[in-house]
Amino acid sequence: MRKIVSLLLPFGMIFALAACGQSAASEKQEEIQSAVQKTDEQSETPQNGAAVEQTEIEMGTEPPESVSTEEQEADVSTKTLVVYFSCTGTTELVAEYITEILGADSYQIVAEDPYTEADLAYYTNGRADQEQNDPNVRPAISSGVENMDEYDTIILGYPIWHGQAPRIISTFLESYDFFGKTIVPFCTSHSSGIGSSASNLHALCSESVEWRDGKRFESGVSKESVQKWIEEIGIE
Numbered sequence: 001m002r003k004i005v006s007l008l009l010p011f012g013m014i015f016a017l018a019a020c021g022q023s024a025a026s027e028k029q030e031e032i033q034s035a036v037q038k039t040d041e042q043s044e045t046p047q048n049g050a051a052v053e054q055t056e057i058e059m060g061t062e063p064p065e066s067v068s069t070e071e072q073e074a075d076v077s078t079k080t081l082v083v084y085f086s087c088t089g090t091t092e093l094v095a096e097y098i099t100e101i102l103g104a105d106s107y108q109i110v111a112e113d114p115y116t117e118a119d120l121a122y123y124t125n126g127r128a129d130q131e132q133n134d135p136n137v138r139p140a141i142s143s144g145v146e147n148m149d150e151y152d153t154i155i156l157g158y159p160i161w162h163g164q165a166p167r168i169i170s171t172f173l174e175s176y177d178f179f180g181k182t183i184v185p186f187c188t189s190h191s192s193g194i195g196s197s198a199s200n201l202h203a204l205c206s207e208s209v210e211w212r213d214g215k216r217f218e219s220g221v222s223k224e225s226v227q228k229w230i231e232e233i234g235i236e
């Protein structure tokens, strides 16, 4: 009998261990199944938003924040304002071309005290001559741009007065915060180039302004020529 027991004992132990292992495995299996079921239930009926979010984060399936199409477009679109000063219409015509080509908004700088013909007669020591001789003069502007914050790009046009921009352009530039904006200068003249007239304006604005190279147009320039320039500088 003793012999039989000693012979059967190892088989009994092996059986008992196997049974034990199987029940542990099936317990584990049950645990996993119930966890998966819980996750399924939560995602089907999300009664607890935080729990769903937690599960998504753990599983690395958190959905990206949704951004509407309009928001995406607003992120990439830029808005341009064409600003100009013109006393005899030459700069105004170029500004109108630019405004039409770009479908942009425009703003005319108008002096609070309008310039008369006598004021504009140059080399007579008239009003315009005197203003250009004094870099500190700031002729007043009659009305302003209320929504300057909306614009990313300013295209700024002026006539050349004694090789420089009229002092009223300085008034304009000192009246707003152009932080982070792009300014594209252009001018018209009898014969002078844009010269230092544009670069001398840089010091009037924040250093964060991106100044683009300026362009001089002659009186009677065609709309096609203006369009070519717009395409060259890549403003939309």
Ligand SMILES: Cc1cc2nc3c(=O)[nH]c(=O)nc-3n(C[C@H](O)[C@H](O)[C@H](O)COP(=O)(O)O)c2cc1C
Binding pocket: 085, 086, 087, 088, 089, 090, 091, 092, 120, 121, 122, 128, 129, 158, 159, 160, 161, 162, 163, 164, 188, 189, 190, 191, 192, 193, 219
């Ligand atoms: C006070 C004054 C100074 C001027 N100085 C120059 C000059 O230095 N060089 C030049 O080529 N034209 C000069 N002009 C001519 C203007 O630049 C030119 O006529 C311009 O196109 C006028 O633009 P608007 O019609 O938009 O006012 C001057 C005009 C004025 C009134």
